[in-house]
Amino acid sequence: EAGVAQSPRYKIIEKRQSVAFWCNPISGHATLYWYQQILGQGPKLLIQFQNNGVVDDSQLPKDRFSAERLKGVDSTLKIQPAKLEDSAVYLCASNAPGTGVINEQFFGPGTRLTVL
């Protein structure tokens, strides 16, 4: 079974530029999460999708961040314009509720963003 795919793995941009990240979850996983992990901290949820609908985007800085999951499969996260404090690893995760009590989230390899 293929895991969660993310691209690119690394991205370096200058502040005020735009950037987009892509995530393809495990096949059949209806729930998709984007987490932001700043260096030295644990991941923090940015947005959660159930199929193509947003469940929780309360911690997404909506003035600069946007995300979509148009067909309920893959997802893109965009930052426009980027700030220095956006430097972080962006992790995508997915799970398939109803498959057991644990309902483990499976994480992708992440995209490491550096804003100069």
Next chain:
Amino acid sequence: AQKITQTQPGMFVQEKEAVTLDCTYDTSDPSYGLFWYKQPSSGEMIFLIYQGSYDQQNATEGRYSLNFQKARKSANLVISASQLGDSAMYFCAMREGVNSGNTPLVFGKGTRLSVIA
């Protein structure tokens, strides 16, 4: 609001020895799940072990065990017989509403474990 606290920024352990990584949590939901993840330098999050709030016994998975003390709201990870490959960041995380399945995880700040030969 749910919260996870990991008070050990870094830990060292001798190869083949056991080590305990601390985690305390706070939640008002009686139904929750606790997770431990390992994050090597390559960056991926690897699921290690899970403990549900209603589980009567402490979880075990191979060399990993979870010392769950519900009254103290602690869920410490014990790694037995440490190996050099155990060197990584370790994160404790919690999900409220254990049976809902699709609530996000709240993570602690992590503990960096270094195994010494």
